[in-house]
Amino acid sequence: MKKLVAILRNHYAKLLTVVGFLFVWQLVVMILGIKEFILPTPITTFSYLFIPELASQYDWFTHIETTLIEVLIGFSATAFVGVFVAVVMTWSRFLRQIIMPIITLFNSLPKIALAPLFLLWFGYGIIPNVMIAFLISFFPIVINTIAGLNAVEEDLLDLVRYLHASKWQVLVKIRLPNSLPYIFSGLKISATLCVVGVIVGEFIASTQGLGFLLKSAQGLMDTPPMFASLILISILGLSFFGFITLLERWVMPWQKSQQQP
């Protein structure tokens, strides 16, 4: 309870902004008499989520579950593969010279444009969306981790070289712990990008998920569920981002994390 109060005290400005925003939105729609299919009120929007008669038209749980699973798979794949590739590239000069140009090439590509191709290759379903999310969020992690692995004090390296440390010891005891802040700031960027990737994938190639719901409701000019999905997507993205911030604090309690990665 005490903790809750402390959290409330720290974040009351944000809460107030959100509540104020919803309040102004409601008032503006009511006063200007905006039609529902253009901009529904927040109350209408939330009633589509919580009032059983309205909510039952849309299979909210299935859609939320699909999007959540896609984001989680995409993100864990990126995190593990990304850090691994970065470690490999730091380990071997030869591999770095081969992989780096390819990463530079792909990084300059608007990866989202590849989405329809994945749809073509893998068909409808979870896989293309996970692949898109993976591809979009992969590079920030690799680039950040490499930067972290290399941002080691030269003196420290000289010292352990003098003590005959093996390459493995240097990696595990110096380079990896040193790169943790960089890895986490990469993970934070990737968390948002993962959600973006999944949603865009669902826009163009899906029969399930919040992105699909958003796009198909747009086709029917059914606006309230669009805003409801938008709110759910934002909550999903935010809680994911928050989860990584918590993890960061837990792994590195000594590090004061940046708000902005």
Place this chain on the structure above:
Amino acid sequence: MGHAVAKKPTTTLSGKTFNTIKRNYQTPFVILIFFLIWQFSVVIFNVREFILPSPLSALEHLLLPQPDANYNWSVHISATIYAVIVSFAATSIIGIAIAITMAWSRLINDMMLPLFIFINSLPIIAIAPIILLWFGYGIFTNVLIAFLVAFFPVVINTAMGLNEVEEDLLDLVRYLHASKWQVFAKIQFPNSLPYIFTGLKICSTMCVVGAIVGEFIASDRGLGYIIINSQFTMDTPPIFASLILVSLIGVVLFGLVSVSEKIVMPWHQSEPIPR
């Protein structure tokens, strides 16, 4: 010894270019090999064209005027370039202007910056169908989507650059009775240039992404439209041709930002890939 002296002038003649080439020679080399492997594996393994076309056949679609050409490339290319350039210009001008206005007052800055950072951590692209609903099909919708996606990185980066000034320096000029305008023009703004350019680099990539996603869901024109339309007909070579063009647009825009960064701040050493 004589040889060493004689050799020196020849290397310094184009020393700088030579060094650049020496440092970066692997990059084009590896990329070339990548395309060669792609071409040969498609030919050798006899991959069907509708799964993966060879790079040559993708280029062919772009360059050779075919009688059965499905697409009027110049219309689509110019539509995408237009959307990207207009949104990039709008984002950078409005973004920097808003950041400067924010920096003018501590109170506004403290109120707005956390809000912008908050919005930036949301998947903004999800708003695209709503923009489509409000503004209908057309290039303006794409420009607006690209604008919304690319706007926040510019504002946040610029605002952070304007805020991150050494306190000592500010104390010094305050002691010298510098006006607010002088502090801004002589200290804050020059100090924020590296941040602004980082923001613009992110923005240049995001504008392309925004325009393409806009074209995916809300357009009858543009390279994104070609990609999505060819996907329905399983006509892969135009997809790859469009991918190459989209990447080119992105790389050229990014390059322009990098070049102007070098011109504006010749002393600044920037990271090759912005994080």
